[in-house]
Amino acid sequence: MRIKDVGENVKKIKFLVVVALIFVLAACGSGIPNALNYEVSDFSYVNQNGEDFSLKDLEGKVWIADMIFTNCDTVCPPMSAHMAKLQGMVKEEGLDVEFVSFSVDPEVDTPEVLKEYAEGYSDDLSNWHLLTGYTIDEITVFAKDSFKALVAKPEGQDQVLHVIKFYLVDQNGTVLKEYNGVENTPYEEILADIKTIQ
Numbered sequence: 001m002r003i004k005d006v007g008e009n010v011k012k013i014k015f016l017v018v019v020a021l022i023f024v025l026a027a028c029g030s031g032i033p034n035a036l037n038y039e040v041s042d043f044s045y046v047n048q049n050g051e052d053f054s055l056k057d058l059e060g061k062v063w064i065a066d067m068i069f070t071n072c073d074t075v076c077p078p079m080s081a082h083m084a085k086l087q088g089m090v091k092e093e094g095l096d097v098e099f100v101s102f103s104v105d106p107e108v109d110t111p112e113v114l115k116e117y118a119e120g121y122s123d124d125l126s127n128w129h130l131l132t133g134y135t136i137d138e139i140t141v142f143a144k145d146s147f148k149a150l151v152a153k154p155e156g157q158d159q160v161l162h163v164i165k166f167y168l169v170d171q172n173g174t175v176l177k178e179y180n181g182v183e184n185t186p187y188e189e190i191l192a193d194i195k196t197i198q
Contacts, residue, residue: 030170030174030176030196030197031196031197032168032176032177032193032196032197035174035176035177036148036175036176036177036178037174037175037176038146038147038148038174038175039146039173039174039175040055040146040147040169040173040174040175041055041142041145041146042054042055043055043142044056045102045131045132045133045134046111046131046132046133047111047114047129047130047131048111048112048114048115048118048125048129048130049111049115050111050112053129053131055173057129058098058100058169058173059171059173060171061096061097061098061171062095062096062097062098062168062169062170062171062194062197062198063097063098063099063100063169064083064086064097064098064099064100064166064167064168064169064190065099065100065101065102065147065166065167065169065175066079066083066100066101066102066165066166066167066181067101067102067103067104067139067143067147067149067151067162067163068080068101068102068103068104068130068162069103069104069105069108069109069160069162070103070105070108070109070113070114070117071105071108071109071158071159072105072159072160073159074159075164075181075182078181078182078183079164079166079181079182080101080117080118080121081121082166082181082182082185082187083099083101083121083128083166083181084121084122084128085185085187086099086166086185086187086190087099087122087124087127087128088122089187089191090191090194091124093191093195095191095194095195095198096198097127097194098127098128098129099127099128099129100128100129100131101118101128101129101130101131102131102139102142102143103130103131103132103139104136104139104143104151104153104160104162105136105153105160106132106133106134106135106136106138106139107135107136108158109130109132110132111132111133114130114131114132115130117130118130136151136153136160139151140152143162143163146175147163147165147167147175147178149162149163149165150162150163151163164180164181164182165178165179165180165181166178166179166180166181166185166190167179168190168193168194168197170197171197176193176197177193
């Protein structure tokens with residue numbers, strides 16, 4: 001066999017090894033089967049304490065996100081109650097997780113309003129960030145781009161149409177999985193998934 005042929009064979013083998021590694025790494029991924037793999041858009045909003053809060057503050061952290069508004073008279077109260085319960089379970093398990101609730105009615109939901117609302121559900125808001133400080137148009141685009149989620153406030157209405165999911169987001173700002181936040185919220189499944197990626 002000529003030296004040139006040996007060189008070509010070595011190149012082919014190297015190429016096949018690289019391709020195989022790519023497939024192996026892609027299969028490993030997050031460890032979450034059928035992960036959604038949505039990328040959260042960069043953001044810089046304001047939390048319930050009137051402080052700036054951005055995607056950068058969540059770098060390297062696992063977080064659970066949802067979308068609510070304080071004037072909601074249907075799905076938001078159970079969602080927030082389930083979020084608070086999940087927050088307590090995470091604490092009991094000793095897991096390091098942040099919770100982020102994006103208001104879908106930012107003109108009504110000032111930081112003060114959000115803080116009062118949150119205090120009705122949890123006595124520990126150190127890792128629960130309720131966000132506002134943007135327009136309804138901005139949150140509509142952000143929800144669609146980051147979570148493939150609908151947000152719409154019909155004209156002349158005080159209620160907002162929005163998604164009722166909890167989202168598991170990894171340390172890189174990638175949305176991996178969604179869960180029902182209103183009914184039969186799968187707490188144990190969420191905890192298991194958090195442990196898988198931490």
